[in-house]
Amino acid sequence: MTSVEIFEDLGRRDAFGPLVSRARKFLVSSVPSDSHMWNLVALQIFLEEMGHEVVNLGACVPTELLLRRCHAERPDCVVISSVNGHGHIDGARLITALRADPGLARLNVVIGGKLGVEGEANSQFEQELLELGFDAVFHVGAGDSAHAIESFRRYISSHVEQVT
């Protein structure tokens, strides 16, 4: 549940920008082993306040279900959030399956949160996850939550909202 803290700094600094002119569709989801929910709730509200549409799959999402919903919803961006420390294991499995699906190979997919159990040292997983096919990784270590969420906001602005 502590994942919500990653949004706190942002909320305090009034960092939510004005509504975007072009609403995009986001699919928000957790990984199979993660039952945390408040991080997904906060992400949804964060994206909705930016003016976007959100389909939230919730916690403990099996990879097959995620792939099925990606086909059905055709989102502009898939946002995977995990905080139980297994995100790098489950995330690697998930993105490998997703990229192996020809219909989803070019889909914009990002992952963020507390991806390992080692705090700051979790940054070691970023490169591996990028190589496996994530378009961006927003690693949250100890105390740098504002940084991760700000990077995420900038990423949306340059890679999701601007794409025609």
Added chain:
Amino acid sequence: MMRSLFTEFVALVRKTGTLIVQPRMGFDDPALMRRGLLAVRSAGVTAIGTVTLDSYTRQGEHDRAQMAVASGLRLNGYPLVAHGAETTARMLGGVIGAGFPIQVRHGSPFPEQIFRVMLDAGVDASEGGPVSYCLPYSRMPLRESAIAWSKAARLLAEQRERGVVCHLESFGGCMLGQLCPPSLLVALSVLECLFFQEHGVPSVSASYAQQTHQRQDAQALMALRRLCAEYLTDVDWHVVLYTFMGQFPESVTGAEQLIRESARLAAATRTERLIVKTVAEAHRIPSIEENTAALRLAHDAAREQAGPASPPSAGADSEIYHQAKVLVEEVRGLSPSLTQALPAAFERGLLDVPYCLHPDNRNRTRTVIGADGLQWSDTGAMPIPAGLGGGRIGSRRLLADLSFHRRRLDPAPHANFPSRAR
């Protein structure tokens, strides 16, 4: 001669007016788990031991838990089924007894196999429920969880035939840990206890998790106790409080304050049992020492609070009581069996947990923290007054409410928390 370690211990301690404290402790290694339980037993407090299971076991992935154990990976709890009854009985040998019962805490929406191993290992108490271990922790359809829990509850009930009285605690008083108004927590807890009663479980406890306001929480506990007295006529029952289950203060002083407040709340309401958090809660899985220190802290705080000789009745006739009673009655009216009524109630929105993303929850209700504690801002289709209204809750308000106790109790800027090598 009937044997009931857990139930008899609670009944005995209740007469003395002492608060029973209990950790939420679980380690993957049997030797470490045993050491933890022994430390709790000898902590100098009136305690029940806890074996908390890992998340692979919770999801029924015993092979994965087994593989993790075999390859030396660390799990976040005790893999009961992977270790099996024999190893577990050995782990508990000379630890469990009449003066020190053990409860298995798991989080599974289909706990029958867990219960079988637990019973074979000589443990007679567990917790959870068809709603409380389905909606927040799984994607299993509520109907399936209700059927699975019916079977599991009947398994515990049947143990009477071999002379064992089992205890089952409802986790219904927690629901997502925070931002669920007391009336719904109380109703769910009572409904799950009624579900256990319906399936023949002889001894139950109704839970409530500390929220944001001491007086509101006391009213909720009184409402819960009154409803238990009205409805749980065929079973032995008591009330259990959980120290706040949401975003925990990050500072040692803030965490200690919140733990003390939960212990005082328990003592003031003559609540029989308290599940205690630790000062490490916001950061990582607590050590044995952090667990026993938290138990002592809670025990001392409860003793310092001069509690009433018997549960107070003032405040029992509250709005919380009336709302919870309406919810319980409406749900019971849907079907003679709660195995059908509970899923039907969520389908119709008669029960609706704020912010819960499970596919079987409507997620139309909303909460805010007001001056007097948690308030409904939207009650959706639930048969209780509409709440404050006021439209959407923005992220700033939601995040502020989620971090309520942090903002209240942590010194600013947040004190650095000492890290510890595992």
